[in-house]
Amino acid sequence: MRPFDANICPSRQVISRIDAAFLGKEEAEWVRLFEEKGIWYTRVRRFEDMLEDPQALEVEAFVDVPGMEHKLVGSPMRLSCAPHLPAGPAPALGAHTDEILKAMGGR
Numbered sequence: 386m387r388p389f390d391a392n393i394c395p396s397r398q399v400i401s402r403i404d405a406a407f408l409g410k411e412e413a414e415w416v417r418l419f420e421e422k423g424i425w426y427t428r429v430r431r432f433e434d435m436l437e438d439p440q441a442l443e444v445e446a447f448v449d450v451p452g453m454e455h456k457l458v459g460s461p462m463r464l465s466c467a468p469h470l471p472a473g474p475a476p477a478l479g480a481h482t483d484e485i486l487k488a489m490g491g492r
Contacts, residue, residue: 450474 407415412428419426427438436447436456448459452474 427440429435435441441447445459447456450457450471450473
């Protein structure tokens, strides 16, 4: 598998294309297409709606993480050999810079 290359798949361009596609049809047309193809979906009117969505709750889409005041998006993948919950919040920006530079022969 090749590593992600921002030049091959720039996220801003991808998001712009997805946004344009969604804006190209009325909501009723998207609902019809999703239902025709058996694609599950839910309408989200406000950010808070996602946290209360029955399907999202059932699949544990948002999880409590130690050290965080709010829920985070949970992993969509479940491996029997590993927990699917984050162990804690992400490290602060630059938290491991010295360790990484030392390992690379710097500092």
